[in-house]
Amino acid sequence: MNEIVLAGIVLALLVALLVARTTARPRPTDRDFRELDEEVVEDDLVEEDLDAELAELEAELELEEAIEEALEDVEVTEAPAPVAPPPSRWARGLAKTRGALGSTLKALGLREKLDGDAWEEIEEALIRADVGMDATERVLEALRDSNPSPDELHDALQRELLKILDTGDRTLHTRPGEVAVWLVTGVNGVGKTTSIAKLGRRLKDDGHSVVLAAGDTFRAAAIEQLGTWAGRLDIHMVKHAPGADPGAVVFDAIEHAKAKKVDVVIVDTAGRLQTKTNLMEELKKVKRIADRETGAVTEVLLVLDATVGQNGLAQAKAFQEAVGATGVILTKLDGTARGGIVIAIQDKLGIPVKAVGVGEGIEDLETFDPEAFVGAMLE
Numbered sequence: 001m002n003e004i005v006l007a008g009i010v011l012a013l014l015v016a017l018l019v020a021r022t023t024a025r026p027r028p029t030d031r032d033f034r035e036l037d038e039e040v041v042e043d044d045l046v047e048e049d050l051d052a053e054l055a056e057l058e059a060e061l062e063l064e065e066a067i068e069e070a071l072e073d074v075e076v077t078e079a080p081a082p083v084a085p086p087p088s089r090w091a092r093g094l095a096k097t098r099g100a101l102g103s104t105l106k107a108l109g110l111r112e113k114l115d116g117d118a119w120e121e122i123e124e125a126l127i128r129a130d131v132g133m134d135a136t137e138r139v140l141e142a143l144r145d146s147n148p149s150p151d152e153l154h155d156a157l158q159r160e161l162l163k164i165l166d167t168g169d170r171t172l173h174t175r176p177g178e179v180a181v182w183l184v185t186g187v188n189g190v191g192k193t194t195s196i197a198k199l200g201r202r203l204k205d206d207g208h209s210v211v212l213a214a215g216d217t218f219r220a221a222a223i224e225q226l227g228t229w230a231g232r233l234d235i236h237m238v239k240h241a242p243g244a245d246p247g248a249v250v251f252d253a254i255e256h257a258k259a260k261k262v263d264v265v266i267v268d269t270a271g272r273l274q275t276k277t278n279l280m281e282e283l284k285k286v287k288r289i290a291d292r293e294t295g296a297v298t299e300v301l302l303v304l305d306a307t308v309g310q311n312g313l314a315q316a317k318a319f320q321e322a323v324g325a326t327g328v329i330l331t332k333l334d335g336t337a338r339g340g341i342v343i344a345i346q347d348k349l350g351i352p353v354k355a356v357g358v359g360e361g362i363e364d365l366e367t368f369d370p371e372a373f374v375g376a377m378l379e
């Protein structure tokens with residue numbers, strides 16, 4: 001009996017277990033099958049995408065390898081670094097002028113206010129730069145009147161210096177259809193002959209015809225030096241023997257120019273004779289001969305050496321009194337930080353600086369540019 005009961009219990013348990021299993025796991029429906037199908041389709045699509053990506057990657061890899069191979073055969077040169085344009089001759093010529101007043105201005109610009117000491121510092125800096133006593137005093141007076149704040153000082157000083165330089169005609173005049181004569185004067189060694197060569201070249205470049213007159217007959221070497229330049233520039237030079245009358249040389253040069261319809265005669269003159277009085281008398285005579293046809297002398301150019309400083313002013317006065325001057329050629333500006341002499345010349349003599357020499361080369365002559373010049377001084 002007991003065995004029958006036990007078998008019944010075991011059977012019942014087995015049935016219960018079977019029922020529990022079938023109820024715990026629901027049978028998959030049609031929907032489940034549909035979803036499964038969709039998943040399979042999606043999986044196929046993903047697989048296709050992956051295949052495409054793999055193909056793309058393989059193609060890229062191949063391309064990279066091909067490029068690398070090609071590059072191995074090519075000598076790789078580095079791209080040149082960008083090159084700044086070379087500074088102009090004028091900018092290079094101002095290299096020493098640059099900052100002549102700049103450091104003083106920068107230091108004063110940081111002060112709270114401009115007091116007596118500050119004005120003295122500006123005064124010293126202007127005199128050191130060769131602006132000259134008179135022009136310095138005048139500039140200071142104007143500055144004190146306008147009473148700039150420290151950060152306005154730079155612009156205020158720039159304005160005052162430019163006011164002095166902003167007068168005068170800087171053109172080198174010719175006479176259309178007629179011969180113009182340019183007399184080039186100045187004491188010995190300032191750069192007359194070199195400046196004549198530079199002017200000759202510039203005139204030629206501008207399409208003018210030129211003749212040089214070897215008016216410095218005092219030294220044989222002077223005639224030779226001008227002759228060398230004339231040869232290099234392919235410009236005709238009229239000369240007489242050393243010791244000849246410079247007036248006669250100028251006369252002949254003008255006659256030649258008239259006959260050949262030349263635009264400009266540039267006359268070299270002596271910078272030194274036995275005495276100073278002789279020199280000035282000779283220059284007056286040369287000018288009289290050149291100007292016998294009124295208006296023929298369109299320029300009397302006084303050549304001054306910028307490195308000589310304020311002494312140049314005394315020379316300039318003497319020449320000014322003897323022959324007058326229509327303009328100054330300031331040479332050797334490349335060799336000095338004391339370029340303020342330009343301001344002193346214009347202020348004291350009222351003669352415009354028409355050109356500046358910024359080197360020994362034939363091209364090293366520039367038209368004077370007040371804004372660039374003052375800008376460089378105050379940099």
Ligand SMILES: Nc1nc2c(ncn2[C@@H]2O[C@H](COP(=O)(O)OP(=O)(O)OP(=O)(O)O)[C@@H](O)[C@H]2O)c(=O)[nH]1
Nearest residue numbers: 188189190191192193194271331332357358359360
């Ligand atoms: N650095 C520099 N040197 C210059 C410049 N102009 C002229 N010189 C040099 O100055 C020296 C004298 O120049 P010259 O042209 O012979 O002077 P000059 O006034 O004719 O002299 P004399 O005939 O003796 O009266 C030469 O060595 C020139 O090369 C310039 O602008 N810059």
Ligand SMILES: [Mg+2]
Nearest residue numbers: 192193216222
């Ligand atoms: Mg000379």
